[in-house]
């Protein structure tokens with residue numbers, strides 16, 4: 200049997216497990232792609248990038264590509280997460296500490 204730990208608090212999660220999925224990707228307007236973008240020079244560029252990826256095993260496009268996150272949450276962290284998915288409260292606390 201698989202055991203899950205909560206990605207927020209690190210506690211073992213029992214039967215009541217929640218999964219949060221997050222996807223971050225560049226928003227672009229398809230109409231902004233011009234014929235210029237599709238010409239042969241760019242194909243050459245892409246071919247070089249692909250070639251480099253094969254050599255290094257790394258993608259130079261990773262930084263602007265789609266990022267997918269998946270978190271396992273315990274019930275109490277699920278409640279906190281849905282109230283503040285981006286953890287803005289804790290982010291603010293870090294930056295504007297009143298100590």
Ligand SMILES: [Zn+2]
Pocket residue numbers: 205206207208209210272273274275276277
């Ligand atoms: Zn938790």
